[in-house]
Structure formats: C-alpha cells, structure tokens
Amino acid sequence: MSSKRVAKVLGLSEDEVGLLLKRARAKLGGRGLAIRELAFLLATAPGLRLLPRRLREAAIRPLVYALVPGPTENLLYARVSRTPAAAERSGGSA
C-alpha cells in the first residue's frame, strides 16, 4: 500500500516505484527503507502540510535520496531515452 502512495506522490507507475524500492532495499535493508518510507508518507500526508518546510524536507529527503540516488535512476525518473541510433555513434569528434 505504501508503495502505491509513494508512486502517486512522485508521479511514478507502481512498476517503476517497485523497481526503485527494490534497489533501495537491497542497499539499505528492509528496516532502513521502511523508516524512510514512513517519514516520507507522513511529511506528504495532506493533513501535515502545515509543518515548516524545513521539517518537511528533512522527512522527505531520505527516501528520495534512496530512490533516485544517481544517474541511472535519474534517467528512469525523467523519462529520458538513452540511446540514439547506432549509426550516430560512429562519429569521432563532436
């Protein structure tokens, strides 16, 4: 259920967030990830918007950093196509 909420907030499909959560869980362990998910869900719950921004950020950051840590996850999240046609790759200098 929580992955569904995370997906909805971040604009990801359930499959996508499932993949990102799986990668994060492999690094952090189940407990470490669960704590981050809980903080994220609390900070993004509609009723808690009155929390100071600084505190919201502090609660949101750990899960976002775990899910989208670097370039590979960026590409998935930003819906960027990676590879131009092979023919374009044969060039030398740019």
Add this chain to the structure above:
Amino acid sequence: MSDAVETVVIGSGISGLLVARELIAAGQEVTVIERGRMRLDADTIPHGQREERTPATEHNTETAPGSERPWKYGYAFGGSALLWAGVAPRLLPSDFELQSRYGLWRDWPIGYDDLLPFYHAAERALDVSGGPHPLFPGSDDYPIPPPPPSSADRLLGPLLEPFGPLPITRRLEPEYPPSIEAEGPDVETAGNALAIARELAAADGFSVREGTAAARLRTAGDRVTEVECIAADGTHSSILARRVVAAAHGIENAALLLRSDLRDGPVGRWLGDHTHVVLDVELDRPMGPWGASTRDTGLSGTWAEGDWRVERGSAVVIPFNPGLLLRDRLVGAVADGARGDALRDEMTDLFTRTAVVYVSVEDEPREDRFVELSSRKDRLGLPLTRVSYPPDGEYAIRGVQEVRRGLEERLAPLGAKIVGNRIGGHGGHLLGTCFMGPDGVVDENLRHHRLENLYLTGGSAFPTYSALHPTTTIAALAVRLGRHLVRDGA
C-alpha cells in the same frame, strides 16, 4: 635483514607501475614498496573498501589552519589509480612554456614535443580512448577510437570551439548510464592500472613489499644506499638499493625526502591542485536523445589558451553526461507540494533542459602552499605530514568568473542561464613539491640534483599545473623515466 635490489620503486600507482614495467621489459629487477595490500582484483571491490585498514594505510596528513581540503589518494596496490575517474587528456603545449610565452613562473625543462612519444606510449599502456582534438597536436594515434559525442556534446560543442573528444580510460558502453536493470558496479577504470599490475606480478624480476611504508632513505656521499621500511606490524627492515625511484604523489614524495632530511631545493614547496567548479546551465530546449558512451565524452578549450593567461587561469570545460542530479530538486518540489504527473513532468523538463558542465581551472603555483613534517606521529612512529594550502587565489577565481560570464554569452543561442554553481571534487591532483627544473628538486630526467641514483616522478615533478587533468602526463613522465633508466643504465 637487508636485501640488495637493482631498483626500488616507492609507490605502486600509475607512475610506479609504468617505471617498473619499462625496467622489467628490459630484464631488470624491481622491488616495489607499497603501504597498502596487493589485491589484483581490486577493481571488483567497491571504491570505499579498496584500502585495507592497517597502521601502514592510515592516512598520515594533518591540515594547517585555513587549509581544509579533502586530499584524496589511495594506499593500496595500484595507488590512487584505484580512485581515478579515468579522465586522460594531455597538457597543452603552452603549459610547458608559461615563462617563455607569458612571463609566468617557470617553464618545464621539457616541452610537449619532447613528451609526445611518451604520451603515445602512456595512452597505449592505459588503453585511452581518444581522437584528434585541436588542443593537442599529434592526437591522432590513440589506441581506442574516441568516445562518440553525447547529446550534450552535440548541442554545446559547436558553440564551445575548440571542442573535441575527451581522452578517457573509462570503458565505453553501448549505453551510459547503464540500464537500471543492470547489476554490478558502475564503469570501472581501476582495471587499466590493475592490468599492468597483473602483467608485472607474473613477470620475472618483479617483487612487491606490500603493507610496508618507506620510512626514510639512507645516503652516503652522493648516493642513496638503502630504504628503511616499516611494515604494518611495526617490523623495521631495510632494502639496499642500487637505484631508488620515488613514485608516490605530491604529498608523499616530499614527505619521504623531508623524513630523510634531504632538504635540497624547494622540497615540499609549491604544492598544487586544480580548482573545480560544476555549473548547472538551463537551456531553452531539451538535449535528447540522451545517448552517451561514458561519463564524459567531450572537452572544450574555449577558455584554455590565450595571452590573457598573464592575469587569469586557463580553464577547460567538460559536459557531464549523467546530467543534473535530480534528488535535491525533487525534495524541494515535493516539499513545496508538487505531486503526481505534474511533478514528474516538471522534473523531466528540468532534467532534459539542464546541461551540467564541469570546469577545471589552473591555479598559480604559490609558495605558501606546502607540506612539512608535523611534531605529531602516526601509528608507525613516522611524523605526520602537515599540509598548508590556502584557498583559491585571485588568478584561479578570475578564471572561473570568465568561464561563468563567457559560457552564458557563448550559449546564448540556446537561451542558456547558469542556475547552479558548486565546488567540484578538490584534492585529487597532488602536484608540485619536488618539481623538475634548475631551481627545483630534480632535473629534466627526474634525477635528484645531488643524489645521483635517486629519481622522483609523478605529480610531484610538475613545475606548473595547467588546467588539465594530470594523470596522462604523470604516466608519460613515468614511461620516459623508465626508458631513460634502461637506455642510460642510469
């Protein structure tokens, strides 16, 4: 107990390995002393775990007040090459002639043309991927074809001439970053150094004293006679040596001489590093498709060369293919209430329209940047090395400012606006401290001015620093030294 050895090489990084490789190929005997452990499979170990923690690998520097800088180097077989990002350009021809051309500081005692055959050899040894670039004469003979231009190169390159392929040792991939489904570590560059190490380890005449610190050099008259060593378990020993090559980095080479009370010339002075900044440049259009073969593929020399070097630092600009790191923007947007498809669209737009460019800027050689021995000692009983490195000077700062100003101007046809400015990864280029030249510590053949059988190579030999990454030049100097030692029987 003492052993007699033909050549002792101190340090097993790119320098030490390439000097040893030349000597071994000529049938000579080499013993390498390395503080870290010999793990020939180190490229399969995550970066943070490549140094085995022992008293010999405890980093032994302390920082003078106002000199905070994260000096990066590795104590493991393969040395700092195990931490290397693989960016492998040469220096510019003018970098060797700053005094002659611009009246700045000093010339190198050798020029670009002198080093060119050794650049070729080093690039072959390190499997550098590269191709013709207007900045580097004779850059048409790389062992591996150049990386294809990424989307960022294709868009920015024509506006940032002279622009061409960035020489790099990272393995080129069909797709970079790798697919999210792919398992295993990121593209690995340490394999290039370790391939040389594996070759040496199997060779006759090659041996390694691993887990051992070279504590001091003992001399008699104008020769080094032995290297005093301390192993990680505290055991003292010495190696009698016909010839010694100190092939560590700018901090360690100087520290070895200072511990040995060999203070001829400006030992430890003129420590150098580069100034790195990373700029996020928002454009008015997307850059896709995102295709890239590795982390960095293009190099701009727009701000690299000109008479203006009398007043501001040379700079090179490298588009960073992974692009904008989204996580901070994402945290901010979620905290501000963005949600769902609108949030994702916002991030996609931001990511595809933001070029991230890495800028490396030359800093001036300064006498107030130096290493000396501390009164405190490490766990082996050796003095810590105290590093004084005041922050970037006006020369480098003006160089950064000019890139910031000029980049928006040059990229104006793309609606460019710099929206982010971060300090890059300082502390990885440890240069100077035992520089080559008549007023330096070693001569043009990297031989100590007084001790006829002591050679110092690596970044410590650089008289000036350029804006460009030093490793290929370090490697070329090592090949050149190795061949000199073989040829002259020095």
